[in-house]
Amino acid sequence: MSAAGARAGGGARRTELVSYAGLRADGRRPHETRSIRTRLGFLRTADGSVLFELGQTRILAAVFGPCESARRSEQQHDRAHLHVDVSMTPFALPERRKHRVGDRRLAEIGLAVRRSLPQAVMSHLYPRSEVRLHLQILTSDGGDLAACVTAATLAVMDAGVAMTDFVVGCTAAVVDGRVLMDPTQAEASAATAVIHLAVLPRSRRVVLCQVASRIAADELRDAVGAASDGAVGVFGVVKAAVHDHAVKRLSKRGLLTA
Amino acid sequence: MDPDAFAALHPDEYVKAFCDAGARPDGRAIDAARPLVIERGTLPSLPSSALARLGDTLVMCAVRPVLARPAAATPDAGIVDVSVQVSGTVDAALSPMQPGGGRYPPSALDWAESLSELFAKGALVDLKQLCVLPGKAAWCIRCELVVLLSDGCELDACVAAAAAALHGCPLVMPPALASACAHEAGAAGPSAASSLSLKALPVPVTTAVVFGKTLVDPSAVEAAQASGTALHVVALKPGQRAGDGAVLLLRADGPGADAAAADAALELRWGQMWGKA
Structure with a gap:
């Protein structure tokens, strides 16, 4: 805490991210996520799809498969191969820039999804097949990685792929020694450390934890705790969304009697 | 044989059988277009955006006005810059899009060129x-x-999304710049906040000649068998007949698609696009 106090006092003054009343710029309390909206089955021709909104961060995820691998080299004899592709629209960020296919930020998100999703996907049920997952970041306002992980889970579920649990992402930022749950881009860029977490919410098992900067051990513990609480909160919302969507879909097919 | 298997193995025979019977694979009439659904303000964090859904074709458009120095050749005109990208969610393995075309396949560049023709040359936007x-x-x-x-007619959806997002797009100057402008140009200067309005309200429609029949708004399956397609973008006023509208853009590919067949669809679609605007 003392190190954080010195940082806050030493630097040039900037706009306060947390007011005296304990509220953030968008009116949230420090341990509160942004509002979540999901539209499952957004893309009709994809096997599974979702438009996932976390505040002003919007991710469109589409899943094709499980189907036969297009490439023999990627085929695995005992489980399904998960192919992840992340892209960003030219209007996703406030300032325009050229997005190359090999963008490192996007590659990192792809890698995080590829690492965390197989922890819950029962890929051994689909040997020699392939699940193609496309993530399109429509607009970005912090927490892209976490939102991509959650959106990927929802899309894979919508495609009917068997899973043991949800994989839910949440971000936490340490700003002046305070932990902020689910930071916006402005908060994340002012933070001393940003923690990306992917959690299996029912067991609260952490499947991915990414920190890109130095962080004190007690701050890390607080931040991981906050992010994992956030993930459980997000889980409640998306679980209800999946349930509603499933009920709607089943009753449309006449498979559900009231 | 299973109809889906037949469609996959002999797409030409499949479409021909429908055309000969005067019907279409998705159950539409020959001269019926798919409903065009426009959702404005889909991305509230951006100044103006629109989502156009044409059957299973889906296009998102975002419009962001920025202040810049005008081009030296045209010091008194603004710029409209159009770009089209194909998302990864259009799965290359399943769509008729060229495989391995990347984010900017040749067709996307082609669409961007047509859209520039329409929006950047002053026909619809007063530069x-x-x-x-x-x-x-x-x-x-x-x-x-x-x-x-x-799923076919991507350029139609692009035109619709772009027109919907451009029409009424707010042009708000940053306060510092607004006061600088007021200082420089006096009372007669530009207003700090205005909005863009299109000179005319356009409506696109594509017709395709498939096995001798003229189909309106072909889907991807039908377009793949077309001997010729033509895109018409027509400017209409409320209550105006389609035949009287000014043709803003005509893009013909191959011989002989006739726009007259699409007149009824055009009027209906104009209502879908601009009825509430």
Whole structure:
């Protein structure tokens, strides 16, 4: 805490991210996520799809498969191969820039999804097949990685792929020694450390934890705790969304009697 | 044989059988277009955006005006800059899009060129209206489209999304610049906040000649068998007949698609696009 106090006092003054009343710029309390909206089955021709909104961060995820691998080299004899592709629209960020296919930020998100999703996907049920997952970041306002992980889970579920649990992402930022749950881009860029977490919410098992900067051990513990609480909160919302969507879909097919 | 298997193995025979019977695979009449659904303001964090859904074709358009120095050759005109990108959600393995085409396949560049023809040359957008201070500042309207799903008539959906997002797009100057403009140009200067309005309200429609029949608004399956397609973008006024509208853009590919067949669809679609505007 003392190190954080010195940082806050030493630097040039900037706009306060947390007011005296304990509220953030968008009116949230420090341990509160942004509002979540999901539209499952957004893309009709994809096997599974979702438009996932976390505040002003919007991710469109589409899943094709499980189907036969297009490439023999990627085929695995005992489980399904998960192919992840992340892209960003030219209007996703406030300032325009050229997005190359090999963008490192996007590659990192792809890698995080590829690492965390197989922890819950029962890929051994689909040997020699392939699940193609496309993530399109429509607009970005912090927490892209976490939102991509959650959106990927929802899309894979919508495609009917068997899973043991949800994989839910949440971000936490340490700003002046305070932990902020689910930071916006402005908060994340002012933070001393940003923690990306992917959690299996029912067991609260952490499947991915990414920190890109130095962080004190007690701050890390607080931040991981906050992010994992956030993930459980997000889980409640998306679980209800999946349930509603499933009920709607089943009753449309006449498979559900009231 | 299973109809889906037949469609996959002999797409030409499949479509021909329908055309010969005067019907279409998705159950539409020969001269019926798919409903065009426009959702405005889909991305509230951006100045203006629109989502156009044409059957299973889905296009998102975002418009962001920025102030820039006008081009030296045209000091009193603004700029409209259109780009089209194909999203990864259009799965290359399943769509008729060229495999391995990347984010900007040749077809997307082609669509961007047609859209520039329509929106950047002054036919629909008054470029003079975009000028703030001659030679010094003008609005550069960045109109960026992403094709999210593709099932034929992508350019129609692009035109609809771009027109919906551009029409009524707010042009708000940053306060510092607004006061500088007021200082420079006096009371007659440009207003700090205005909005873009299109000179005419356009409506696109594609017709395709498939096995001798003229189909309106072909889906991807039908378009793949077309001997010729033509895209008409027509400007209509409320209550105006389709035949009387000014043709803003005509893009013909191959011989002989007739726009007259699409007149009824055009009027209906104009209502779908601009009925509430």
